[in-house]
Amino acid sequence: MEVILATVIFIISYIFIMTEKINRAVVALSGGALLLLTGVYSANEMFMHYIDWNTIALLFSMMLLISITEKTGLFSFIAIRFAQRVRGSPIPLFIGVSILTAIGSALLDNVTTVLIFVPIILKVTKQLSLPAFPYLLIIIFSSNIGGTATLIGDPPNIMIGQAVDHLTFLSFVNHLAPLAIIIFIIMLALMVLLFRGTLTAQKTNIHELMAMDASSFLVKSPMLYQSVFVLVLTLSGFMLHSILHIELTIIALSGAILLLLLTEKEIETEHIFAKVEWVTLFFFIGLFTLVGGLEEVGIIDEMARAIVRSTEGDFSKTAILILWISGLFSGIVDNIPFVAAMIPVIEEFESYGMVYLDPIWWSLALGACLGGNATLVGASANVVVAGLAEGSNQKIPFIRFMLYGIPFVLFSLIISTIYVYVRYLIPYMSQGL
Known part of the structure; x- marks a missing residue:
């Protein structure tokens, strides 16, 4: 039940953020409040664990x-x-x-x-x-x-x-x-x-x-x-x-x-x-609470482990899949919680016989950083720019940004795939590591 609640609240909040009918900070904070009211997590967990x-x-x-x-x-x-x-x-x-x-x-x-x-x-x-x-x-x-x-x-x-x-x-x-x-x-x-x-x-x-x-x-x-x-x-x-x-x-x-x-x-x-951009700060707080709901019910962690299961431990497939999953996921929510969930999972890869993990770490870094260009909430810098622009009556439309951001992220991930494959995976496979 909690998984459904957290997912529905996140999706509805995200839709309202995209449509920009209501102030995005109010929407994000409302989503966090609903997660508290429905018992997905406690106030202590929200303030101590999920808000960065x-x-x-x-x-x-x-x-x-x-x-x-x-x-x-x-x-x-x-x-x-x-x-x-x-x-x-x-x-x-x-x-x-x-x-x-x-x-x-x-x-x-x-x-x-x-x-x-x-x-x-x-x-x-x-x-x-x-x-x-x-x-x-x-x-x-x-x-x-x-x-x-x-x-x-x-x-x-x-x-x-x-x-x-x-x-x-x-x-x-x-x-x-x-x-x-x-x-x-x-x-x-x-x-x-x-x-x-x-x-x-x-x-x-x-x-x-x-x-x-x-x-x-x-x-x-x-x-x-x-x-x-x-x-x-x-x-x-x-x-x-x-x-x-x-x-x-x-x-x-x-x-x-x-x-x-x-x-x-x-x-x-x-x-x-x-003069402080309070709307931007409170939007960040609300965004952290929304993503925290997904963390609390195990959705982010399960997504991370599903990557390992889907590739059956194949090194090259794992590196490329992590690049794309982290890139696409980071365009939807803040990349920080996804990376936090992925770090212990990648560390466990050694127990599956993977002794050379550097290409996987670089794939995670590239996907998480470059994927942030997809939407206005994909990276911290995006949110700050949108807040400063709105404060100067130069509001950046969410959908208009996506029309440029999503194609560019897909292009960036294709270039990154070629780079990871040529620089790391071909030498890895030729040496039989």
């Missing part, structure tokens, strides 16, 4: 940092300078923001990167009277592809890296970055071809942009220098977290609290808290 408070705290902290920094005019300054560098040309701007997002997502993490770049690109597109959707779409795709390339780029990679000791930062770069670069280049070329007709700016707007004094937007007060210092300090902490042995959430939270303390005299804390 580390993710919530990380997002909240970065929103505080970005909100305070935005008050200094720094993002307006960067946006105008960036647009002036490409002389207001929409296509170079499109390519530039995509490359910067991908690099930032690989070196930092994709959620932090989109929190920085989305406010900037929204300001530029408004100034040039350009449609925001193509730029927001390319930011989401680029952030998830860039996040695939490194250990710290996307939460699934962090989880896999923590579970498998010999998979280091350099291991992820060596095995995943080449494919991420290939997919990114193809994706960028396709997106330019798709949107080149709509990405045109009026000459009047370009002239106005080139005549603007970007430095006039900077509020040159102590808060500006404090914001830049703390933001750089926090981002440096993200890059060095594996050396410092400090969790990303702690680094972000410490940076946010430090900046609140430093700027308390210049700006009221209440104003900063009012």
Whole structure:
């Protein structure tokens, strides 16, 4: 009975999220409340086991940092300078923001990167009277592809890296970055071809942009220098977290609290808290509770074990199936719980005689990270971008995003299948491991 309840509540909630008739945060939270009322899980289980408070705290902290920094005019300054560098040309701007997002997502993490770049690109597109959707779409795709390339780029990679000791930062770069670069280049070329007709700016707007004094937007007060210092300090902490042995959430939270303390005299804390994207945060909480229902009744775990049964322990079939199942599943729900369920299952493969599991780990990482591009709820970065866009009256339609996301994910998985087969499975079969 509980399995049916959890499944029905999840499906109905997902349909309402897709149709966008009701606020998505309200829908997700309502689904979580129904799971509590029907006894699928207890309040203690929901709050202690299924809501990922580390993710919530990380997002909240970065929103505080970005909100305070935005008050200094720094993002307006960067946006105008960036647009002036490409002389207001929409296509170079499109390519530039995509490359910067991908690099930032690989070196930092994709959620932090989109929190920085989305406010900037929204300001530029408004100034040039350009449609925001193509730029927001390319930011989401680029952030998830860039996040695939490194250990710290996307939460699934962090989880896999923590579970498998010999998979280091350099291991992820060596095995995943080449494919991420290939997919990114193809994706960028396709997106330019798709949107080149709509990405045109009026000459009047370009002239106005080139005549603007970007430095006039900077509020040159102590808060500006404090914001830049703390933001750089926090981002440096993200890059060095594996050396410092400090969790990303702690680094972000410490940076946010430090900046609140430093700027308390210049700006009221209440104003900063009012700028936080609360709808996005509560949507995440609701999404975690919905997926938690599927976890509680064993649906996710059973799906993971069904993979093993369906391939009858065949190594090559298992690696490819995990790639596709994780890719398709991650487009429907957040990839974090699926990866969490899959890790112990893959660890058990050794008992089935599989002594070389690295290709399976890479398949899981590729599927979970790249599959997040399918829908607006497929990855944390997607949800954040949608929330920031909605806050600026540039709402991203769920169905419209899917029309681009699903075909691109299928294409990414085909390329990944070829990559995994050629780089890992052919050598494995030739050596008879």
